[in-house]
Amino acid sequence: MRPVGISNDFLGEDGTNLWGDIGLGALDEAGIPWEYLPENVSVLRPSDIDGRPAVLFAAPAVDTSTFDGVQDPPLLLARFGVGYDAVDLDAATAAGVAVTITPDGARRPVATAALALILGGLLNLGIKHELVRRDRWGERAQWMGRGLTGSTVGIIGFGNTATDLSRLLAPFDVDILAYDPYCAPERAAEFDAALVDLEELAARSDVIVVMAALTPDTFHLVDEDFLDRMRPTALLVNVARGPIIDENALIAALSTRSIRAAALDVFENEPLDPGSPLRRLENVLLTPHSIGWTSEMSLGNGSSAVRAIIDATSGRAPQFVVNEAVLRSPRWASLPT
Template sequence: MHRPVGVSRDFLDADGNNVWGDIGLDALEAAGIAWEYLEENTAELTPGQIEGRPGVIFAAPAVTKNTFAGVTEPPLVLARFGVGYDSVDLPVCTANSVAVTITPDGARRPVSTAALTMILASLHNLGAKDRLLRRGEWDRRTEWMGRGLTGTTIGLIGLGNTSTDLVELLKPFGTTVIAYDPYCPPERAEALGVRLTGIADIAAASDVVVVMAVLTDETFHLINSDFLAQMKPAARLVNVSRGPIVDEAALIDALRSGTIAGAALDVFETEPLSTDSALIGMDNVILTPHSIAWTDEMSLGNGGSAVRAVIDAIESRAPQFVVNRDVLTKSEFQARLTRQQSDVRS
């Protein structure tokens, strides 16, 4: 007999309240599916946490080979609350016939809105002006004249689901949008009104560079000293994706030297950001703790998407947003998917 669907313990605060608010778990109950929070808050999912469960919804924990050590009845689906999966060992999950899902439908608008927020905040020097007022330096406000978004060139690193939504949000501002994404079909970019170009052109032509790519071996330190040296002196860098895509030491040098005008960062090479980081003392940098997109909209969007993935698997349907697509063709996965509904509801 199956155990209930598991929800990772990191969703709860010290008082047992869900830190994200409503994440749509009532849809499981409406579908007649039992669920429970895992008993321990662990850095990675453990064998005891996943054994015998039809699915696990998780946010912070990693998924490694240790997660499956000795497991005889793994979940059919591990549903991540979010779009990143760099801490999930996909080959190991596939080898164990476990589908891993993410929530691009839930994060799409919250993250694109967050990116637009960071663009505007950086161009308007919001951080510096906030600090001037708090320090009682009202008379220095003319030193931080901002720049309007209208008519600027926005360079996107990555033209996926969320970047596409940002393109739509930028349209009223009359911006020119260019993008570097070697995996984006040219016809798709053309339909969006976006010109695909090389990474060097993104650096040289953009007034704002926005990092929205997935962290991979190819994108690690894609934004490096060479890239930053080619940017306009008045340009800004925005990163709402993953910290290691940007060489942080090179960025600090570029900000100190005036190679670029500013940055707005929600993510960092090492998180949490050290309190002695040089970034913290810079007036031309806006910093947020990997949470700029965290809103009630994201909570319910991500949660609802993860819940749907679990319900689909239990009701013998392949979930929509599976990132290890190879698992869908495995005979063992298909056999487990077929019998899942009767097992869980028995």
């Protein structure tokens, strides 16, 4: 059996882990050998996974080609992060491979990042930074910020990370609206959030935060119609996935000031095109899909993925399996407990 594989994108040019401590010491303590994969690839290859008990990966995608000709597929592909839109779950399930994510490791860092973008967007942090850098001090009175206290915050996708955000927002005495077809009203009520439909959330919110997973149902969920319903004083924040927002419609809304501002960590195409109008608009705060990247997230995500690997290699079903059907397959059902 080959060692557990760790995707090569974790490594910097000097050969050290760019993310710092991601909890790999727990594999050593459990007596599980591991190694970094030899090459940085955009899609995991059959040679990267064949014969390994598990692979911990971050940036690479997983598609049907990943499993082509694989004789001994891993039990587990453990994703370092919560998004799995670049993973072909059907292909993994057909190969008998479980896929896990790390919501327990990412929830507080992403919630904190969302709060940072809310405050940065309301306070016009991006343009105020430029006023100093570009000797435009005299324009500062033109960029009066808005307060968060007492406002209404609408959250699209009310999962664990969103509930963490609701806790962080509590000192600001905000009213929280949530849109999530899969969230029970009583669960939302636990966090002082009111479930509403998408149209009401758009119309009533001073701040809207996108925290949903990218699925066919959420693609362009925030479209021209949604943006038209938003208040002209409202801020739109996205810490989820870029394609949930129709970017062209957003650019139009920001250009005409039909909404006040946006704070975006993610985009429809990444990296953001050099010619994108978002780069020139002054009512946008931009970060490069890394606002939540902190030492807290590194250790949290890594430790969660490592726990999944230890469970899988010990014959236990790990937490946070996103293709749960695989656990009913003969391969998993036959594992010792």
